[in-house]
Amino acid sequence: MTDDHPATAARPLLSVHHLVRHFPTAAGAAVNGASFDVAEGEIVALLGPSGCGKTTTLRLVGGFERPDSGTVLLRGRDITALAPERRGIGFVFQDYALFPHLSVAANVGFGLRGRPASEVRARVAEMLEMVGLANLADRMPHQLSGGQQQRVALARTLALAPPLVLLDEPFSNLDAAMRLETRQEVRALLKRAGSAAILVTHDQEEALALADRVAVMQAGQILQIDAPAAVYRSPTSEFVAGFLGRSNILEGEARGNWAETPLGRVGIDRSAEGHVRLAVRPEQISLSAAEGAGGNGVITGREFRGHDQVYWVRTADIDVMALIGPNDIYPIGTRVRLATSEPVVLLGRG
């Protein structure tokens, strides 16, 4: 499913067409017809649950796997059958893959062989300066922290100024605090180097925060690819709606640009007729106390989280989740009135 994103209107840097890859020991295809483009300098996140084929897709682009069918084009050139070392595509591995027998400087200079020694030295120094590790050039990899190892791996890859860098779960080996800090740093480094990047992750927050576009994968296929805000606000399928944050899935009867639902009458983002399925984000639902036996729901659970609160509300045989501000407190059992604050997303006919 390609998308007419403005950035890809010119000739894309990378163009992937209908990649299919089966593994002999697995039942289905690991990658089953994936297609997408990456523009020059663009960061694309491949997001999906484990086993969805995102790492295999990355390895197909990198040349470490051969597709059963489909093509990979880099700046219009067919590289599908090209050996990894002849693609000029950088790869940052999940475990960073720093050579344990070489110093930090030697690791960074590893891909620069064949160039004059003075040029290599200058480039290594420049890269280490860029990732802020100039003072650790003589250390061995095992003497570095996880975050430092990752920056060395990135410096080693960027030293060759590849037009495209592939990153396989780059933050999964870092602890939570490091992850937040490193995320924007990596994005800034890639942007400064001018390299496009494909990043594989199962963490939706990471994908939304880091990428220019997010491609959501399931069962070897790309379900939706778009800017982070667009994928979040307008999911085209129940899977995307559920995987990117939490969503309430409702059924209703549509009449033009509104629908009758268990929450009452709600606006929908495009017009439709008849039975439909709708995705409603918890933060799109507002609550107000109802007098006596009025209202359309009863509070069944709540969780106070400081900056906001989560409520579970039973309404017309289904439970919906609502996310509201910290000010109004509704005890369990309170009858409330539910409303939606903006048009909800139409997923399709139910």
Next chain:
Amino acid sequence: MTAQIKGGRRRAPPAILTAPAILVGAAMIIPVFYLLLRATEGDPATVVSLVVRGRTAELMANTAALVAGVLALTTLIAGPLAWLTTRTALAGRGLATLLVTLPLAVPGYVMAYSLIGMSGHYGFMNQVFGWSLPRPEGWLGATLALGLYTFPYVFLNLRVALSTLDPSLEESARALGCTPRQVFTRVTLPHLRPSLFASWLVVGLYTIGDFGAVALMRYEVFSYALYTQYVAAYDRIYAAWIALILVAIAVSVIWWEGRLREGTHYARTGVGTGAARRLVELGPAGQVAAWGFVTLVALAAVGLPIAVLAFWLSAEPVLPSLPVLGRAFWQSVSVAVPSAILAAMLALPVAVLAVRYPSPLSRLINRLAFVGYAVPPIAFALAFVFLSLSTARFLYQSHILLILAYSLAFLALALGPIRSALYLARPSLEEAARSLGYRPLGVLRHVTFPLIRRSLISGMVLVFVIAMKELPIAFLLAPTGFRSLAITMFSRTSEGMLVDAAPYAAAIILFSGLFVGVVLRQEGRHD
């Protein structure tokens, strides 16, 4: 996500790996095939009358009795020692471990030499203490000689198993109401089983294949009978049949070990690092008793050979025999060094293929690589005799054939360290080099080789030291005029010339000490 592990047809291995690996696999089975060919040459009636008779049954019973005796003796010595050095607060555990690992430096036939040299009227015991002991012979002598040499294999295996068993498992069993004794039988012992079986396999195969110790102890087992048939009676068809029986015994031992070990592969399932283990306090009496046991074992297995050798060495000046000794040493080296290099070179493609390109073919080759190790050496050597006589007569009794036989027989020793190093060198390192512009051969040179170099060298050292003291293969394949340390020492001892054998035995112990050094260094990595 785990695609790179599952991938069965990712990239075909380069021919530069496949071709030599297939050659190794073929080289392992072709000799055994010639054994079969020679065995079936005789007319059926003669073969039946040769093989199906009381003597075969007697040899079988003796072989079984020897294996049972050696396994029992080694386990009785090694079990308590392993427990004492890993689980108790024994004072000086490091020293105790060293003392009971040293016996690996005294090969079975040297141990037999010292048991013989200790006894008799002119023996060490009578001359020094005035005790005239009968010359040890037969089952008891062979069991003692082999058991005192091989028990450290069991000891080292059990030690690793005891020290790597997660303490929280045993503590959980206590918390679930088990007494310490029940914890031992229901948790600890089941976890020891895989290592116990693995070490029994090593010791059992060694015992079946040993020739020096049983020959000196004049104990009639298959390997000794093969030797007398081949050398004395020169009956090649019967020798071939005995060799085949030896191969069959080895195969069935391996099969049984596999059966016993089925389903006993335990891995730690939990996460996090296990807590430190609390050691059993021994108390003063316990410390004395434990050290008494350690001392007794060390005295019998190391002290005795050294004392006996010192005794016989002092009987006559050593200096005149030094030039001959030097020549024998040089002859051993001239075969052991090329064997070590060749073994490592052959092991490398097999290991890379097995670890990086898993496929039915690479698994088959990896299994075949162990044939040379599993087939009793004297039978393996006889197979090479037949092979060279039928196909390349000029190779018969040549250095090349001996070196080839050594490198194949000890290939497994070189393969082990290389394979573990390759497993540790993650594939992503090689892929990272590819993504940085290196071609496959460049990756091998700049990444893979530097990572496994140390293991390659330690594999070579293992093969070198084993080849230095090897006896049965050298005996059958010796080029004319080839008198290695082991051959010289063995023939002098079997002719009763204990004084003349002493310098050679001393040289062998010195050299085998190197082997122990390598083993201890590897053992050190586990701690």
